[in-house]
Amino acid sequence: MNIQGLIFTFLNPEVIGKYYLFILSGMWVTVKVGVAVGATGLTIGFLLAFMRAAGVRTVNVAIIVFADVLRSLPPLVGIILLFFAFPYIGISMSAFAATWLALSLVLAAFAEEIFWAGLRATPKGLMEAGRSTGMSWMQTMWYVVWPHALKLTVPPLTNRVIAIVKGTALGAVVGLAEVLNNAQSATSSAGNATPLMMCAIGSLAIFLPVVLVGRYLERRFR
Amino acid sequence: MLNNASQPILSIRDLHKSYGDNPVLKGINLDIRAGELVFIIGPSGSGKSSLLRCCNVLEPVSSGSIHFDGQDITRPRTDLNAVRQKIGMVFQHFNLYPHMTVLSNIMLALRKVQKLPKAAAEQRALEALSQVNMLERASYYPDQLSGGQQQRVGIARSIALHPKIVLFDEPTSALDPELVSSVLEAMRKLKTMGMTMIVVSHEMGFARAAADRVVFMDGGVVLEQGTPQQIFEQPRHERTQAFISSVTSRH
Numbered sequence: 132m133n134i135q136g137l138i139f140t141f142l143n144p145e146v147i148g149k150y151y152l153f154i155l156s157g158m159w160v161t162v163k164v165g166v167a168v169g170a171t172g173l174t175i176g177f178l179l180a181f182m183r184a185a186g187v188r189t190v191n192v193a194i195i196v197f198a199d200v201l202r203s204l205p206p207l208v209g210i211i212l213l214f215f216a217f218p219y220i221g222i223s224m225s226a227f228a229a230t231w232l233a234l235s236l237v238l239a240a241f242a243e244e245i246f247w248a249g250l251r252a253t254p255k256g257l258m259e260a261g262r263s264t265g266m267s268w269m270q271t272m273w274y275v276v277w278p279h280a281l282k283l284t285v286p287p288l289t290n291r292v293i294a295i296v297k298g299t300a301l302g303a304v305v306g307l308a309e310v311l312n313n314a315q316s317a318t319s320s321a322g323n324a325t326p327l328m329m330c331a332i333g334s335l336a337i338f339l340p341v342v343l344v345g346r347y348l349e350r351r352f353r
Numbered sequence: 354m355l356n357n358a359s360q361p362i363l364s365i366r367d368l369h370k371s372y373g374d375n376p377v378l379k380g381i382n383l384d385i386r387a388g389e390l391v392f393i394i395g396p397s398g399s400g401k402s403s404l405l406r407c408c409n410v411l412e413p414v415s416s417g418s419i420h421f422d423g424q425d426i427t428r429p430r431t432d433l434n435a436v437r438q439k440i441g442m443v444f445q446h447f448n449l450y451p452h453m454t455v456l457s458n459i460m461l462a463l464r465k466v467q468k469l470p471k472a473a474a475e476q477r478a479l480e481a482l483s484q485v486n487m488l489e490r491a492s493y494y495p496d497q498l499s500g501g502q503q504q505r506v507g508i509a510r511s512i513a514l515h516p517k518i519v520l521f522d523e524p525t526s527a528l529d530p531e532l533v534s535s536v537l538e539a540m541r542k543l544k545t546m547g548m549t550m551i552v553v554s555h556e557m558g559f560a561r562a563a564a565d566r567v568v569f570m571d572g573g574v575v576l577e578q579g580t581p582q583q584i585f586e587q588p589r590h591e592r593t594q595a596f597i598s599s600v601t602s603r604h
Contacts, residue, residue: 163426164455195451252444254448256444256448257450258445258450259411259444259448260442260444260448260449260450260507260510261439261450261462262411262433262437262463263409263437263441263442263511264437264438264441264460264461264462264466264510264511264514265434265435265436265437265438265466265514266434266461266462266465266466267434270465270466274461274465275450275461278452279450279451279452282452304515
């Protein structure tokens, strides 16, 4: 057991002092991208599932194609395409935007399927009961069907959000200054692996609360 | 509303309905008068549930017409949401909203459709609940209730909007036998209050005791109709006789 060696290489106080602000700024970027991806991805996924429930054939085909393609596409490929290939068709964007957009669309695809499964698992009788009291389709969806369906979606959704948001690290490929990217360049500069350990701890600090919120939501929605 | 006693409240004329190529209703003619309790009986596949569900256009109609309260509700431009406030429905599987309390279940349409303020909606909901003897369970959730209690809440939910007619789609078929009587009791009470009711059910004893008219359906048509006495004691059509004897021989 070489505790002193471990501390020198991975928990070096001097290196920590020199790079902690750099790591923190990387964490901040990770948080920003994560929140943006979560918000956009879930909203788009929800809207797509809502539209699918309306039952217009051509719309549904488009949604299904979107969901299948985006679920199959490796997020990294999406980020690379958006950042490197799209400028050729006149659309250029920052590393932040490319990472955010690619991950949002992937999350939207998975979220739509999860929301849809929740809707499908909801008994048809609830819609009939709502309509039979004079409520419109929209009102019944909003007040009766969705609240029931959403309960079923919380566990798989929290899982999926956590997995995809961790993919912000992929943004390093296009130069996004998120926490892992910063940790890797700090490690090279310092010739010491401590920044990587700082990244590990920083990532835990970001994602563990998300996991705990997910658990809380799962409990609260029975 | 002043209703001419001779004008039927619901008038079904030459109703046809098919599911794709499969005809389920083949020309139904039926009038329901205010305050009547009409029982529809028949073998499974006879189309009785489909007929009931056409009455509030939960199922679309292939051809023919249904006049309710003076208006043809099968015409395309009908405001069905407005019509359905006056036609209540009670379902075989209750269909209560599981994420809401009993009281909220009843208040939802009062607030969102009839736009009643919260206090007034609550008042009406409590009235409906007391009519089915479920007042003490107002703050319970559906999964905390027995089947019979859930169905009574279902009845309360349908009458809270003060409809002119209530449709019952096999209201007791999903209940354990010992829970059936509480629901029939609520239905009996509703009848004595003058509510017009159309009931699709196998509860022949209830039909005998409470129905004003029994309609026998088979193969998508009305084969015979009459008073409970006529249908149960002196059925004329041979298929009616066969059906009546098959359901009464079980007792």
